[in-house]
Amino acid sequence: MRTVAMDWIALLGRILMSAIFFHGGYIKATTPTATMAYLAAQHLPLVGGAYALSLLVEIGGGLLFLVGYRARLTALALAAWCLATAWVAHYHPESREAMFHFLKNVCMAGGFLQVVAYGAGRISVDRG
Template identity: 40%
Template sequence: MNHAIPAIGRLLLAIIFIISGLMKLAAPDDTAAAIASVGLPFARAGLVLAIAVTLGGGLMLAAGYRTRTAAAGLAVFTLVAGLLFHGQIGEREQMIHLLKNLALAGGLLQVMAFGAGAWSIDGRMARAGGR
């Protein structure tokens, strides 16, 4: 059971990023407009970056591949996105979204600190390298 817990935790963290990346792919114009609406330049480049980080990082996290790097990148992305898009803390819903982002970043920092666990590509590679 101890080996399953980190894997389940990674999957639960990863699902929000994978779905978010797929939603960005499905509605790229809406995502680019949201990026531009907060005053960021190069909204199309931001869209590509957001898809790469959310979908790519989410899949890496789920698989446990280069997990510490993926978790670090997702944590930074999540903190920046929270501050840029949910910084209106006077509004209750925006405050909840910001707190959600902070909680996700905290979970990702835990993954970064402690790694993917045994049931992961990283764990398999470590076992193969130790033989």
């Protein structure tokens, strides 16, 4: 049984989950040289492409998720992104801080999978 409160809570959840993507995208957009140096240090091929993809996913995906447009598909893509970045950037078992961020990304992927399963709520472009 859906209630009005549940719809507002779903919206709040999307706002909170989108915030980290907007922040990360903003930092990457305003510090391209540092971001590309970090991506190169992670041994990623095609650093420029990885940079462009990260901006697209973080800003574009964050916006789509926030408004609830094609929310299940967007949430699935963001869950995959969280798992990929957890593995590529944060899986360093020798580092307590890195593993914290690894598990944070895994947790975020779990939250996105909840949206894949249950939708974005009625206060969304998808309305469901």
